[in-house]
Amino acid sequence: MRRVAVLLAGACSFAPVGSEAQASSASVAEVVAAREMDFRAARSEYFRAYERWESTEREWNQLVNEREAARRSGNRTRVGQIYTQVQGLSGKITQAENEVRALRERWYDAGDALVDALDAHLELLGQQIRRSSADDLIASLYQTQNRRIREVEAELERELGPRRSLELPPFPEVTINDGDGRAEILSKADYLGSKVEQHQELLDDLDAEIEDLQARQRRDQAVADFRAGLDRFDDIQLPITDEVSGEEALVEGQVLDSAVVNLSRLPIEERIRRLGLLRDEVAERVAQLAERVAQFRAQAGVGA
């Protein structure tokens, strides 16, 4: 989609000839340059957000350690002070995590958009090369853009990993220690409460994604059903063109597409199934965490 948009932005998406092809290539090159800047900006923003989260997380861990030390030394005043600070930081951590998640997606999107633009540029350069109107510079540019696609994909894979992990992070190991007072227990309950919210958000995302996939699946099936219905009682059969395997004449492109697409990545029904399994796990995790929060609050003498 974006690649075609890029080609259209290049004013002439199909078969540009001679100077038109060069002009179109130049326009697409501008789009590539703009998306390269977006990609770099998205990367910088992601790393800045990640550093902010790291710093906050470090501070939180440090405070937890200090509080433990203060508790051991019997310095109740200091424990109280740290508790207030930790409470403040809990919200900050959640905010920083959300920010990192959002910027991670943005970086992914920027990478995809850049790859699409590079891909479109390659197509135009390839056309020039095939028409022998290209010089060494064009050939070199072709190689550079081709290499850049691999770099971008490798960088995203290395820094961000697969776009969605189908495994849940470990269950947060938060327990009530012997010396924990009401404030500490409530603090831990708040922390677990924030995890409930995070998992609930993930659950909502998964529900939305499954719903989207199911809608796509239904539409794909409706298209397939329509075509099967046309074929079933030979209502559209033309004897001479259907003498050998009629499917090719009807939708040859899609027959080939479906063979390649369905096996080169997971079929849509399998993706729905896997997301459904993950969704069930997340729902179970939400219930477990909520139960743990209720237990902590009850222990602290606060009603659920």
Add this chain to the structure above:
Amino acid sequence: MRRFGLVAVLAGLALSVGGGPLSAQVRLTDLVFTAGVAGEGYWGNFPSVSVPQIDSATSAVAGTGDFSFTGIVSLLARENRNRKLQVGFDGGLRQFTTGGFQLRNYAPREYYGDAEVNYGQFLGGGFLDVTMAVKARGIADRPPMPLYLQPGYERYIATARFIGRTPGEVFFDDFDVGVTIEDADYAAPKVLPQLDLLDRSSVQMTLGTTARSGRSPQSDIGDDTSFRLSGGYRYHKYPQKGLGIFRRDHAIRAGATWSLNRRASQGSAVEVGLEFVHNLSNSRRVEYNFLRINAVASKILGENTIAQFYGTLAWKAYIYPIQDALVPGEEADNASILRVELTRFLGSDVSGSFGLGWTKAETNIGGNYFKRFGASFRLRVRPEM
């Protein structure tokens, strides 16, 4: 049938080369029940040599009820990402009640069954797809024109196709080579022995190449465009047609398909195909040129509705047009066919479709046409797997 061994050998080779360990798991991955009713009108009174009865009616009407089921059974476990082995089945029954004929009103009943085994796997940087299929069709109380219904038959089809990446930096991304062999046996009743003239054995070889743009390898959600060129050679042998020297045809075929998928951004998709066939034969009267344009389109209308269109325009011209009557079984070769359908999803498992269809096709008397117009309503139930 010995030629089907070629496809079996290809399948065996594929199974023995690469792909990793196999693990079996029988799963019903798709099942659809469809029930429908339709009303249709037919115009034009022209005899067809493949229809025994003659009636002087120039128009007829029909009401139909049909039921069908289709499904896919996967035979490999989910973890077999590089292979697929599945069995597809499709069966149906359509009952007509007719009106408007002069002699009597007919009640044709059509049966249809299709079973196929499909094996596919990644092989040598490409994808190998092998299919063996049996299709059968039966018709009882076949009516005279103008209510034209195809005769019954049994067809055995085997196809092997390999799809690979085009080497080097060229415009086309993929190439494919394929071979299809088929035996067709028309079930001729005693009163209509001429149907046996349609029996044939065929071999077809195809070579194609496809250029794609828009969809990245990481995602199949986005829009995409593809352009495919293909060509092929087809050989037909008609063992019942001819006196001593039986009819043998050699045809070359060229085709182009352009598809524009904008479902993700605009909810629409279009595919247009153009096909040309030049047929030569040891019987000059059946040598012809054939041209066909196909279009398939769909448009999503809101969350629960999708509109679809299918259209065909076909022209056929005999190179030596010396006969008045066309070749048995090749009626309806000059045709225009349009189908539209509006589907509404009524729940997660049920959808309802309203369709309109129009056909104008040449009978076996050159230059004379019959027409068919119909409206249908179908309910489809696809239980969750």
